[in-house]
Amino acid sequence: MPSDTRALTRAARTRAKTEDIPYTAARETELAIRERMDADGESYEEAEAFVTDPGNQLLCEKCGWTVGMVCPECPGCGCYNHSCTGWRHREYMHPDERAELEAAEAECPECGGDTRTGYDCTCDR
Ligand SMILES: [Zn+2]
Numbered sequence: 001m002p003s004d005t006r007a008l009t010r011a012a013r014t015r016a017k018t019e020d021i022p023y024t025a026a027r028e029t030e031l032a033i034r035e036r037m038d039a040d041g042e043s044y045e046e047a048e049a050f051v052t053d054p055g056n057q058l059l060c061e062k063c064g065w066t067v068g069m070v071c072p073e074c075p076g077c078g079c080y081n082h083s084c085t086g087w088r089h090r091e092y093m094h095p096d097e098r099a100e101l102e103a104a105e106a107e108c109p110e111c112g113g114d115t116r117t118g119y120d121c122t123c124d125r
């Protein structure tokens with residue numbers, strides 16, 4: 001809708017001016033705000049607070065981690081799930097992946113059985 005586009009342009013210009021950022025960046029912010037309003041039914045203020053929170057900026061496009069999720073123990077994002085044992089990875093990991101990791105950790109080093117359930121593992125530990 002043309003009137004929407006005009007409103008967006010106006011909002012982006014105002015934001016660019018008040019925040020002293022490039023117009024394109026301001027426009028992206030405004031678009032992201034509108035997306036959230038449409039998708040989640042948030043008010044402008046709620047959506048703006050989320051979008052402009054530095055912790056919510058996208059850190060990695062591949063895994064979708066945001067800056068607020070960054071892991072202090074590795075280069076940072078969810079792509080390092082298997083090479084880093086930082087707690088954040090476990091917290092934000094996909095449930096399937098987490099299950100896989102936990103299963104791998106529960107594997108008995110002696111027989112390969114599952115030490116959580118005792119299944120297949122008869123070692124005395
Ligand atoms: Zn890490």
Ligand SMILES: [Zn+2]
Nearest residue numbers: 060063077079
């Ligand atoms: Zn990543």
Ligand SMILES: [Zn+2]
Nearest residue numbers: 108111121123
């Ligand atoms: Zn065992």
